[in-house]
Amino acid sequence: ETGVTQSPTHLIKTRGQQVTLRCSSQSGHNTVSWYQQALGQGPQFIFQYYREEENGRGNFPPRFSGLQFPNYSSELNVNALELDDSALYLCASSSQGVWYGYTFGSGTRLTVV
Amino acid sequence: ILNVEQSPQSLHVQEGDSTNFTCSFPSSNFYALHWYRWETAKSPEALFVMTLNGDEKKKGRISATLNTKEGYSYLYIKGSQPEDSATYLCAPMEGATNKLIFGTGTLLAVQP
Numbered sequence: 001e002t003g004v005t006q007s008p009t010h011l012i013k014t015r016g017q018q019v020t021l022r023c024s025s026q027s028g029h030n031t032v033s034w035y036q037q038a039l040g041q042g043p044q045f046i047f048q049y050y051r052e053e054e055n056g057r058g059n060f061p062p063r064f065s066g067l068q069f070p071n072y073s074s075e076l077n078v079n080a081l082e083l084d085d086s087a088l089y090l091c092a093s094s095s096q097g098v099w100y101g102y103t104f105g106s107g108t109r110l111t112v113v
Numbered sequence: 114i115l116n117v118e119q120s121p122q123s124l125h126v127q128e129g130d131s132t133n134f135t136c137s138f139p140s141s142n143f144y145a146l147h148w149y150r151w152e153t154a155k156s157p158e159a160l161f162v163m164t165l166n167g168d169e170k171k172k173g174r175i176s177a178t179l180n181t182k183e184g185y186s187y188l189y190i191k192g193s194q195p196e197d198s199a200t201y202l203c204a205p206m207e208g209a210t211n212k213l214i215f216g217t218g219t220l221l222a223v224q225p
Binding site for chain 2: 003004031033035040041042043044045048055056058090092100101102103104105106107
């Protein structure tokens with residue numbers, strides 16, 4: 001097992017730009033979720049993918065979009081970056097059963113200036 | 114929409130002290146309750162997943178209980194050690210979407 005790997009670890013972008021964050025799921029996991037953690041808050045659910053289809057979405061605007069690939073790796077894309085998008089973005093993978101917890105990556109720290 | 118509250122926000126204890134935290138959540142639309150430990154500069158690590166009212170789980174010196182009828186869970190750490198220093202997050206899971214609704218966490222600092 002290699003765990004969940006996220007890249008890059010840190011990123012600085014300018015307001016209005018677009019960004020792509022990447023996540024490699026743990027081997028054997030077919031579900032991936034993305035969370036945003038702003039300063040002083042708990043992680044907030046963005047969306048979840050199961051077998052390449054989005055199957056749940058949190059209260060985030062459409063400029064937050066994602067993909068899951070056949071090997072179950074995933075991307076989070078954010079268009080038209082705003083200052084409030086500055087946060088830690090966490091990726092978590094799981095098998096579809098809910099009994100074992102999610103395996104999280106260590107996150108991508110995005111700063112929008 | 115679930116509103117998850119964790120208390121206390123932070124806790125400083127001496128090595129060997131026992132401690133407990135509380136996670137409160139609305140009991141409707143409940144499916145499962147996750148606990149995670151998150152050490153600085155690392156990934157959140159799953160501790161427990163609990164689903165049934167009255168569930169009790171244990172992992173070494175750490176244990177947790179769940180009351181789904183009144184909407185709370187307790188996490189206990191017996192004989193705290195410096196390596197227990199971390200943020201402890203609880204996250205009820207919504208049944209329809211399997212999404213986790215995280216609290217803001219309890220920051221535990223254990224002094225040697």
